Amino acid sequence: xxxxxxxxxxxxxxxxxxxxVIVGILNVTPDSFSDGGLFAAPEQAVAQARRMVEEGAxxxxxxxxxxxxxxxxxTADEEQARVLPVIEALAGLGEALISVDTYREDTARxxxxxxxxxxxxxxxxxxEPGIARxxxxxxAGLVIMHTGRDRQKLPDVIEDQLFFLGKSLExxxxxxxxxxxxxxxxxxxxxxxxxxxxxxxMARFSELRALGFPLMAGTSRKRFIGTVTxxxxxxxxxxxxxxxxxxxxxxxxxxxxxxxAINMDALAIAxxxxxxxxxxx
Numbered sequence: 001x002x003x004x005x006x007x008x009x010x011x012x013x014x015x016x017x018x019x020x021v022i023v024g025i026l027n028v029t030p031d032s033f034s035d036g037g038l039f040a041a042p043e044q045a046v047a048q049a050r051r052m053v054e055e056g057a058x059x060x061x062x063x064x065x066x067x068x069x070x071x072x073x074x075t076a077d078e079e080q081a082r083v084l085p086v087i088e089a090l091a092g093l094g095e096a097l098i099s100v101d102t103y104r105e106d107t108a109r110x111x112x113x114x115x116x117x118x119x120x121x122x123x124x125x126x127x128e129p130g131i132a133r134x135x136x137x138x139x140a141g142l143v144i145m146h147t148g149r150d151r152q153k154l155p156d157v158i159e160d161q162l163f164f165l166g167k168s169l170e171x172x173x174x175x176x177x178x179x180x181x182x183x184x185x186x187x188x189x190x191x192x193x194x195x196x197x198x199x200x201x202m203a204r205f206s207e208l209r210a211l212g213f214p215l216m217a218g219t220s221r222k223r224f225i226g227t228v229t230x231x232x233x234x235x236x237x238x239x240x241x242x243x244x245x246x247x248x249x250x251x252x253x254x255x256x257x258x259x260x261a262i263n264m265d266a267l268a269i270a271x272x273x274x275x276x277x278x279x280x281x
Contacts, residue, residue: 014141021253024096028082056260061120087115098115121142147187185218202250205250216256237259248270
């Protein structure tokens with residue numbers, strides 16, 4: 001398998017390709033859809049981050065504003081008050097790479113200054129395009145996510161991915177973000193309103209490899225998994241693992257999850273199978 005080096009802030013990097021990379025979700029919010037309020041206090045958040053690192057997470061993704069449909073918006077000051085102390089504490093420990101889940105230019109800049117290595121933008125640079133400039137100026141890794149919110153989507157699930165992400169990549173390149181800083185995320189659940197639309201995206205996921213960038217999958221505990229399994233959000237771990245394995249076999253390299261250990265084990269098997277397929281080809 002081809003290995004690609006993802007260049008990050010503060011002189012760090014991740015090698016992507018041969019082994020799945022787990023990104024642990026750390027929501028320091030009171031209202032996230034499956035774990036809101038559990039890690040709102042900085043000491044709770046740091047303890048959870050350390051647990052996820054012990055279980056195998058390479059990256060901790062810290063978010064201070066819920067992105068679930070209908071969630072109340074927060075101010076930039078409130079978001080920063082939630083995430084910056086946690087990022088500073090995790091940077092001091094030096095145990096994992098740190099990502100900040102934000103679409104705000106100012107929050108991204110402050111987070112990288114506090115020690116974050118990656119900026120993860122769920123609006124794909126199209127809400128505050130200046131966030132791309134932050135990545136270019138700081139050298140941060142950049143996750144560009146697809147969303148269908150607040151716009152008219154194209155009817156074909158992959159055509160809409162290519163249309164939206166193509167615009168995002170233009171913004172990144174105009175701002176001076178190097179290609180080796182970029183990872184793409186197709187945004188499962190973000191204005192993909194039905195289980196069928198998300199399943200279609202999974203089925204055709206390998207077509208996204210044509211964009212030429214590493215791909216991150218963020219299916220963890222999403223509503224479409226609940227529709228298929230009948231499980232409430234906290235009980236969707238097994239369903240999430242099934243999607244992780246499917247998407248790994250279709251080309252995903254990073255996996256943003258709540259339940260690290262079970263995904264690590266399942267993806268180790270998927271990695272082993274991919275390695276055998278390469279040797280046998």
